[in-house]
Amino acid sequence: MFIDNSLRKFAETFQNSNETIGIMQYSNTKLNADKIDLPLAGEILYFYDHIILEDGPILGNDLYIRFIEKNQLKNILDGWDNDPEWKGSYIIFAERNGDVLLCDSSDIKSPVYGSVQMDMYKLTDSLSDFLDIYSNLIKVEEVEFGGDVADDDFNHKPEYLLRIEKELNKNLSSKLFVDNFMYFFFG
Helix, strand or coil: CHHHHHHHHHHHHHHHCCCEEEEEEECCCCCCCCCCCCCCCHHHHHHHHHEEEEEEEEECCCCCEEECCHHHHHHHCCCHHHCCCCCCCEEEEEEECCEEEEEECCCCCCCEEEEECCEEEEEECCHHHHHHHHHHHHHHHHHHCCCCCECCCCCECHHHHHHHHHHHHHHCCCHHHHHHHHHHHHC
């Protein structure tokens, strides 16, 4: 199963990173957890069935996102259902500066969308694709650039943005997804 390989790699990226807060670990066996009244299905269900998240896990520095623990999934949805475009099958799994990453659990692949000020942009066709690509971007940030991605005025270095865009072009299926990814993380 592709999501399983992606989760293993992603948890390994989290554990190898110097820019983490909290706990994220992969579990070979399905986790025992309280059932929640949300339509978790497909890859997003597998994610929450096999990833241990504790203490508000955050990965990344410039590219940081905070992952939503399973017991907080219902709370983070407060207010989102007021948006006329919101579907009951949307599951918010991470946030960044008040913007969110969500999956559509009505599709078994759990496509990932970024929402900036409640405007949604599709980033990947599946959660596994998102996790793989995000892992690669973290390596670019930490290994290739050593976290040194901005100038003295806190502007992103052009070579960093070009390298991120190159990585996205190599791994995403459309230019639209690349543009959406860049917009979500860099405005």
